[in-house]
Amino acid sequence: MSSGSKRITQMDPSRFILCLKEFTESKHYDLDEVLIRRIISSLYFSLFNFWANKKYFLENRRSRGPNQDCFSFIEFVKDMIAEDLDAEIKFLHTYRIASDHYALNPTVVKHEGRAEDVFGRREDVEINKRSLKKAINSAEAILNVLLKEK
Amino acid sequence: MYPLTNFTGQSTDSLSQSRYVMYNPSTPSQTRLTVITTGESVKIREKISTNTVNVHGVIGTLDKKTIEGVALLTTISELSSLLTRIINKYPELGHPTLNVVYNPDTSEPAFIEIIFPDGDWEKWRRVVKEVKGELRKAGLEDLAAKVAITCLRGLRE
Numbered sequence: 001m002s003s004g005s006k007r008i009t010q011m012d013p014s015r016f017i018l019c020l021k022e023f024t025e026s027k028h029y030d031l032d033e034v035l036i037r038r039i040i041s042s043l044y045f046s047l048f049n050f051w052a053n054k055k056y057f058l059e060n061r062r063s064r065g066p067n068q069d070c071f072s073f074i075e076f077v078k079d080m081i082a083e084d085l086d087a088e089i090k091f092l093h094t095y096r097i098a099s100d101h102y103a104l105n106p107t108v109v110k111h112e113g114r115a116e117d118v119f120g121r122r123e124d125v126e127i128n129k130r131s132l133k134k135a136i137n138s139a140e141a142i143l144n145v146l147l148k149e150k
Numbered sequence: 151m152y153p154l155t156n157f158t159g160q161s162t163d164s165l166s167q168s169r170y171v172m173y174n175p176s177t178p179s180q181t182r183l184t185v186i187t188t189g190e191s192v193k194i195r196e197k198i199s200t201n202t203v204n205v206h207g208v209i210g211t212l213d214k215k216t217i218e219g220v221a222l223l224t225t226i227s228e229l230s231s232l233l234t235r236i237i238n239k240y241p242e243l244g245h246p247t248l249n250v251v252y253n254p255d256t257s258e259p260a261f262i263e264i265i266f267p268d269g270d271w272e273k274w275r276r277v278v279k280e281v282k283g284e285l286r287k288a289g290l291e292d293l294a295a296k297v298a299i300t301c302l303r304g305l306r307e
Contacts, residue, residue: 064255074253078260082295086278090300124306
């Protein structure tokens with residue numbers, strides 16, 4: 001196994017996502033908001049890290065940083081849209097921003113960037129049991145596509 | 151509801167046909183517009199307004215920068231046909247708006263977002279699969295990869 005393949009295997013979030021799913025199901029998704037926010041955020045980043053490693057080692061794609069390994073979220077989102085995962089990535093992307101950057105709940109997320117350049121502009125978001133369940137389902141759908149990619 | 155028709159007046163029932171809805175005989179080559187002057191963007195809007203009332207309400211009101219962004223990703227005619235198709239097939243999703251999303255690192259347009267006010271989570275996922283499946287069947291893989299469909303109700307609830 002090449003070092004690139006080994007690295008991709010190391011970053012495969014399958015077990016992590018399964019653990020989170022089993023944990024949340026065992027609690028019937030009845031978790032406090034701190035935990036829900038951390039789960040949504042970690043789901044997104046586990047997939048983003050996996051995707052970035054696949055792009056770097058399998059496609060030799062390069063980006064910013066000294067090692068050219070710092071990819072932008074929009075590249076990740078764009079790739080998932082190309083895989084017809086519009087709903088799943090939009091949901092996870094928006095709720096990840098709400099979970100990490102916004103104090104209020106519910107709140108209105110305004111994506112970063114110039115007003116006319118943002119992904120969906122302003123979104124009403126509420127972090128709760130329902131959004132946690134949708135986040136896990138979305139993460140599984142994205143993971144399935146990433147695992148199928150050669 | 152506005153029926154899809156091509157310029158010969160025939161009804162079209164798939165994207166492979168409806169992509170020609172906006173085809174203008176006076177400009178037979180659908181070349182990619184990379185630089186659009188204000189006059190040209192006005193002409194595009196006028197062309198759209200005379201051909202499809204529905205799409206005019208979406209594209210016809212866009213500012214020059216957004217039209218430029220759209221033109222860098224796809225042809226206005228392909229996007230118009232796609233919008234006409236979706237609006238006619240899924241009227242329950244409401245009237246869409248368009249947004250061009252840029253890559254902050256390169257400042258290049260990354261993809262076009264078609265945003266509908268309605269459509270719950272399951273409907274949203276189904277519409278994406280159906281529309282993009284049709285696009286791929288019609289040989290428009292490139293367009294499918296560059297367009298994101300969003301249903302705000304599905305995102306919210």
